[in-house]
Amino acid sequence: MTVDVSALHMVLTGDPGLFAIVRLSLVVSLSAVLFAALIGVPIGAFIALTRFPGREGAIVTLNAMMGLPPVVVGLAVFLALSRSGPLGSWGLLFTPQAMVIAQTILVAPIIAALTRQTIEDLWVEYRDELAAMNVGPAGRVMTLVWDARFSLVTALLAGFGRAAAEVGAIIIVGGNIDGFTRTMTTAIALETSKGDLPLAIGLGMVLIFIVILINALAWGARRAGERYAG
Amino acid sequence: MRALVSDLPLMLVEVGILAGEVTVLDDISLTLSPGAPTVLIGPNGSGKTTLLRAAMGLIPVTRGRVTWGGRDASPPDRRAILFQRPVMLRRSTGDNVRYALAAAGVPRTARYDRAAELLVLVGLEGFDQRPARRLSGGEQQRLALARALARDPEVLFLDEPTASLDPAATKAIEDIVRDISARGVKVVMATHDLGEAKRLAGEIALLHRGHLIEHGPAAEFFAAPRSEEARKFIAGELLV
Secondary structure (H helix, E strand, O other), X not given: XXXXXXXXXXXXXXXXXXXXXXXXXXXXXXXXXXHHHHHXXXXXXXXXXXXXXXXXXXXXXXXXXXXXXXXXXXXXXXXXXOOOOOOHHHOOOOOHHHHHHHHHHHHHHHHHHHHHHHHHHXXXXXXXXXXXXXXXXXXXXXXXXXXXXXXXXXXXXXXXXXXXXXXXXXXXXXXXXXXXXXXXXXXXXXXHHHOOHHHHHHHHHHHHHHHHHHHHHHHHXXXXXXXXXX | OOOOOOOOOEEEEEEEEEEOOEEEEEEEEEEEOOOOOEEXXXXXXXXXXXXXXXXXXXXXXXXXXXXXXXXXXXOOOOEEEEOOOOOOOOOEHHHHHXXXXXXXXXXXXXXXXXXXXXXXXXXXXXXXXXXXHHOXXXXXXXXXXXXXXXXXXXXXXXXXXXXXXXXXXXXXXXXXXXXXXXXXXXXXXEEOOHHHHHHHOOEEEEEEOOEEEEEEEHHHHHHOOOOHHHHHHHOOOOOO
C-alpha cells in the first residue's frame, strides 16, 4: 500500500525527474511516428496502387515486418551506429536520435502495411469514378490518402502504441542514461530490477494514462471528422 | 485545358468484348450522333453497362474499335458517366462537386460559384455542407449527376440512373436529364424500364445477350418493332 501511495505522490506533485523522463519518451515516440508516417504512408500507397513483379512478396514482407522483434531492431541499429559500424561516424549511439531511428524502423512497417490495406480498399471503391473523371496517378494518391485520412489515424495510433510500449530497441541503442536517454519504459525496466517500485509504478501509471489520452484525442478527432465527411 | 474537338459522332464498329471466356458484347455497330437521347434497353446482363463503359473509354474492346469524332483515342475531357451505383467521395456534397470541377480543370476561383449552380440544377441547393454519404439514394444520384455535369460534357452516359429510386426521385432525375438534353448534351442512357425509355428516348437501341437487336427512332421502334425480341419487350413480356 505504501508503494502505491508514494507513486501517486510523485505523479501528483510533478516530480521533475519523472517529468523529464515522460517528456523524452513522448518526444522520441512521437518523432518516430512522424518519420515513420512520412516513410510508411507513401510506401503503403505506392504498393496499394501499382502492379509490379514481386508485389505479393512485398506485401507479405511488409505484413511480417509489423512483428519485428524490438531487440533485434535495436541490435541492428546498435551495430550500424557503433563506432566501427557503417554509420559510426555520425556519433549517434546512446543518443535520443538513435532511439528515434530504432523506433522509426519498428513503426514504419506497421504504418505502411495498414496504409496499404486502407488505400487499396478505398481504391476498389473509387476506381471507376476517378477513371471517369480522368484523374492522373498523382491525383489518385492524394485523393485516396486524403479521403482515407480518418482511417489512417488508426494506423498512426497503432504505430504510436508500438513505439510507446517498446523497451527492447531503445534500451540497446539509447543505453538508458539517466537524464539523457532514459524513457518511461527503460526506467520501469531498470527501477523494477533495482527494486525501486514506487518510481516504476508511477511511470507505469503515467505511461498508460498518456496512451489512453492520445488514443482518446485521436478518436475524438476521427469522430468529428467523420461526422463532417461522412 | 478543354479539347475543342468533338467526340461526336461516337462510333462503335463491329465491337466485341470478352470477359474471360464469356462474350459480353458481340459484333456491335452503333453510331451515336448529336441530338435527342439514345436509350439502350434490354434485360439485365444484355450488355448495356459494358457498352456504356466501352463508349466512355473505360474498358478496352476485344474486337472491333471505338472512335470518338473519328479518332481512335480521346481523353474523356468531354464525356461523363453516371454509374448505376455511384460512389460518393468521403467529403461534403459541395466538395464532391468541387472535386469533379477541379478534375475537369476548372480554375479554383470559379469552382464555388459553379458548384452552387450545379447543386441548384439538380435540386440540391442548401446541401453544400452535408456529408455526401449521408444523402438518400435519390439525392446521391442527383449529386452524382451534378458531378458528371461538372465536366461540362458533350456526351453524358447514364447507367440505369433510376433503377433503385421511387417515382418522385425518378421524376426528379428524368426532369434533369430532359433539361440537360435540351441544352444540347448528347444523353446516352441505359434502362430496363420500358416506361422510362418511352418518356425520354429520341432513339432506341435494344440489346439482348450482347447483340444489338434493333436501333432506330423511338417512335418507329414502339410503333412498328421489327424483331421478335422488341415485340416481346414492348408488350411487357419477360425477355430473358
